[in-house]
Amino acid sequence: MPYTDPQLVHTLQVILEFLGTFAFAISGIRHAAQKHFDWFGGYVCGFAVAIGGGTIRDTMLGVRPFWMTDIMYVLCTALALLLVILSRKWIRRLRNAWFVFDTLGLALFTIAGIQKTIALGHPFWVAVIMGCITGVAGGVIRDVLLNNVPVIFHKEIYAMASVAGGLLYWVLLALGLPLPLTVVVTFLTICIIRFIAVGYHISLPTLHGENEKKREKRH
Amino acid sequence: MPYTDPQLVHTLQVILEFLGTFAFAISGIRHAAQKHFDWFGGYVCGFAVAIGGGTIRDTMLGVRPFWMTDIMYVLCTALALLLVILSRKWIRRLRNAWFVFDTLGLALFTIAGIQKTIALGHPFWVAVIMGCITGVAGGVIRDVLLNNVPVIFHKEIYAMASVAGGLLYWVLLALGLPLPLTVVVTFLTICIIRFIAVGYHISLPTLHGENEKKREKRH
Amino acid sequence: MPYTDPQLVHTLQVILEFLGTFAFAISGIRHAAQKHFDWFGGYVCGFAVAIGGGTIRDTMLGVRPFWMTDIMYVLCTALALLLVILSRKWIRRLRNAWFVFDTLGLALFTIAGIQKTIALGHPFWVAVIMGCITGVAGGVIRDVLLNNVPVIFHKEIYAMASVAGGLLYWVLLALGLPLPLTVVVTFLTICIIRFIAVGYHISLPTLHGENEKKREKRH
Numbered sequence: 001m002p003y004t005d006p007q008l009v010h011t012l013q014v015i016l017e018f019l020g021t022f023a024f025a026i027s028g029i030r031h032a033a034q035k036h037f038d039w040f041g042g043y044v045c046g047f048a049v050a051i052g053g054g055t056i057r058d059t060m061l062g063v064r065p066f067w068m069t070d071i072m073y074v075l076c077t078a079l080a081l082l083l084v085i086l087s088r089k090w091i092r093r094l095r096n097a098w099f100v101f102d103t104l105g106l107a108l109f110t111i112a113g114i115q116k117t118i119a120l121g122h123p124f125w126v127a128v129i130m131g132c133i134t135g136v137a138g139g140v141i142r143d144v145l146l147n148n149v150p151v152i153f154h155k156e157i158y159a160m161a162s163v164a165g166g167l168l169y170w171v172l173l174a175l176g177l178p179l180p181l182t183v184v185v186t187f188l189t190i191c192i193i194r195f196i197a198v199g200y201h202i203s204l205p206t207l208h209g210e211n212e213k214k215r216e217k218r219h
Numbered sequence: 220m221p222y223t224d225p226q227l228v229h230t231l232q233v234i235l236e237f238l239g240t241f242a243f244a245i246s247g248i249r250h251a252a253q254k255h256f257d258w259f260g261g262y263v264c265g266f267a268v269a270i271g272g273g274t275i276r277d278t279m280l281g282v283r284p285f286w287m288t289d290i291m292y293v294l295c296t297a298l299a300l301l302l303v304i305l306s307r308k309w310i311r312r313l314r315n316a317w318f319v320f321d322t323l324g325l326a327l328f329t330i331a332g333i334q335k336t337i338a339l340g341h342p343f344w345v346a347v348i349m350g351c352i353t354g355v356a357g358g359v360i361r362d363v364l365l366n367n368v369p370v371i372f373h374k375e376i377y378a379m380a381s382v383a384g385g386l387l388y389w390v391l392l393a394l395g396l397p398l399p400l401t402v403v404v405t406f407l408t409i410c411i412i413r414f415i416a417v418g419y420h421i422s423l424p425t426l427h428g429e430n431e432k433k434r435e436k437r438h
Numbered sequence: 439m440p441y442t443d444p445q446l447v448h449t450l451q452v453i454l455e456f457l458g459t460f461a462f463a464i465s466g467i468r469h470a471a472q473k474h475f476d477w478f479g480g481y482v483c484g485f486a487v488a489i490g491g492g493t494i495r496d497t498m499l500g501v502r503p504f505w506m507t508d509i510m511y512v513l514c515t516a517l518a519l520l521l522v523i524l525s526r527k528w529i530r531r532l533r534n535a536w537f538v539f540d541t542l543g544l545a546l547f548t549i550a551g552i553q554k555t556i557a558l559g560h561p562f563w564v565a566v567i568m569g570c571i572t573g574v575a576g577g578v579i580r581d582v583l584l585n586n587v588p589v590i591f592h593k594e595i596y597a598m599a600s601v602a603g604g605l606l607y608w609v610l611l612a613l614g615l616p617l618p619l620t621v622v623v624t625f626l627t628i629c630i631i632r633f634i635a636v637g638y639h640i641s642l643p644t645l646h647g648e649n650e651k652k653r654e655k656r657h
Contacts, residue, residue, distance in 0.1 A: 032645060033646055036592060037591045038591060038592055038643060038645070039644075039645065040642055045591075055498070059278055059497055059498065060278065065498050068564050071561075085643075091648060092649075125290055140364070144363055144364070145578070153364070204258045204259055205257060206255050207248070207255065207258065207303065208307065209252050209255075210308075279497065279503050281500075281502060342509075345506050368584065369479070371479070372478065372483075372583070373473075422476060424523075425474050426470060426476070426477065426522065428471055428472040428474075429527075429529060
């Protein structure tokens with residue numbers, strides 16, 4: 001099976017990780033630009049999205065944050081900032097590409113988070129949570145820094161795609177599927193859930209305050 | 220003395236921890252509901268209140284976050300979310316119960332934080348701070364995620380009940396009181412301070428900006 | 439050379455650290471006062487500015503947070519709170535002193551962060567980031583707690599003075615300068631950049647949203 005060739009898998013993973021990191025950084029910088037942050041603020045927001053989730057995960061797992069051993073993440077964010085400064089038009093025109101790369105990043109980082117947590121000997125339910133944190137916590141930090149309500153708490157399904165992928169990964173391995181197949185199926189499932197959620201504007205149900213009249217219909 | 224019977228103490232502690240965790244999770248989800256978060260956002264806010272303080276404490280103490288070894292906290296938050304989704308009326312009607320359980324949680328988590336810090340060999344003043352962080356930092360994370368100003372910084376006395384309890388715990392042990400009695404007295408003191416503060420709307424004095432006229436009277 | 443006398447260097451460092459910590463705490467409490475936080479909220483904001491950056495650094499480096507081994511930081515923040523409560527007039531009159539002390543703190547904490555990171559065996563680019571985090575992250579936490587957009591992301595150059603100092607430190611050591619001279623030159627450079635930036639209102643360029651018309655002139 002071609003997807004088990006180690007060289008190909010490694011190359012693919014490096015490309016995916018670069019694209020995902022780049023798209024995450026772009027997301028942070030674009031949001032910062034809408035609030036008129038300066039270049040430094042844009043860089044910090046981009047870096048926070050790119051490395052925030054994995055850093056929280058590694059801190060809770062008690063290991064060295066992953067970005068401290070590879071300058072790639074620092075440079076990738078700098079490249080993203082340069083691109084946003086040089087060409088807003090280009091950034092806007094490529095917004096569908098950013099969306100696709102961002103989804104690839106979500107799927108990849110979720111799986112990376114799960115695998116790292118399992119490798120350190122934690123139970124699977126911890127791994128599902130850590131996978132979700134790896135994929136989505138950076139965006140929450142971005143929104144906190146921008147003084148916004150975190151978008152993943154009230155928009156289209158995003159974090160639940162990560163959680164669903166994590167649960168599927170668990171089930172597939174428990175059913176005895178080989179690891180490479182489990183990874184590929186999980187990866188595609190997360191991407192497909194996200195694409196469908198955005199394409200059809202599918203959100204989770206919303207909570208309501210206790211003193212509001214019933215008005216579920218309007219939401 | 221009955222309160223030193225190990226079996227009873229353990230059972231009581233498990234019940235109190237469940238009630239406290241449940242009340243903390245309910246608090247996060249209710250606040251999320253007022254901002255129309257979706258189910259995932261409500262879960263995250265509830266979980267953040269339930270485990271946020273202890274997680275910050277454990278990260279600073281350099282030990283594994285407590286919730287990663289017991290799935291109870293994850294399930295307890297899910298139960299709280301289910302309850303909020305199924306019956307807003309019931310949640311509102313029981314608000315006095317949530318207040319009492321929340322206060323029990325504050326007292327219990329404060330003492331748990333102090334004892335864990337002392338057990339790891341830190342001085343007592345660090346333990347008082349860690350006890351306070353264990354009891355109140357989850358609520359601060361909730362307010363940050365909700366894009367609100369943290370309520371404990373300008374409402375009725377909450378964190379100071381935890382700090383006062385921590386200082387009392389220190390004094391009582393220094394005076395040679397047995398540990399069980401110290402725990403019980405501290406627990407009750409924190410609860411009583413909180414009940415009095417809310418019953419009589421007692422707050423700490425407020426700070427004022429430098430360019431404001433004197434108007435302490437109106438506050 | 440007088441600046442290499444160990445006793446003098448140590449005394450100078452203790453004085454600078456106290457002044458810097460005090461100015462950082464004052465900054466947090468003054469901002470909290472403008473939002474009418476109570477005394478506890480003011481203390482937490484002051485403490486967050488004083489120890490927040492170093493605590494994030496130490497957590498990522500996997501070592502015990504520095505303030506947990508020395509009660510000075512807790513007492514220094516209490517002193518700052520007392521001063522703000524007792525005399526708003528005095529606080530306002532001394533605002534130039536706070537600005538100078540804050541700048542000394544920024545320079546000192548940046549260098550302390552770099553040296554601690556290098557001592558733990560990390561590469562220099564990690565040290566520059568950790569130096570910047572040590573110097574500026576406390577102020578970001580303050581702004582998040584106050585529900586403000588972090589001021590260092592859109593005001594006069596602050597964090598970039600820290601980054602520039604960190605890069606200079608790296609270059610000077612690589613060029614073979616002795617450590618004491620490197621420290622002094624870096625310290626003065628950070629202070630001078632900050633003084634010039636505030637004196638002449640020099641900011642980094644601002645990012646712009648993608649749907650805005652060009653209006654760089656007005657910024």
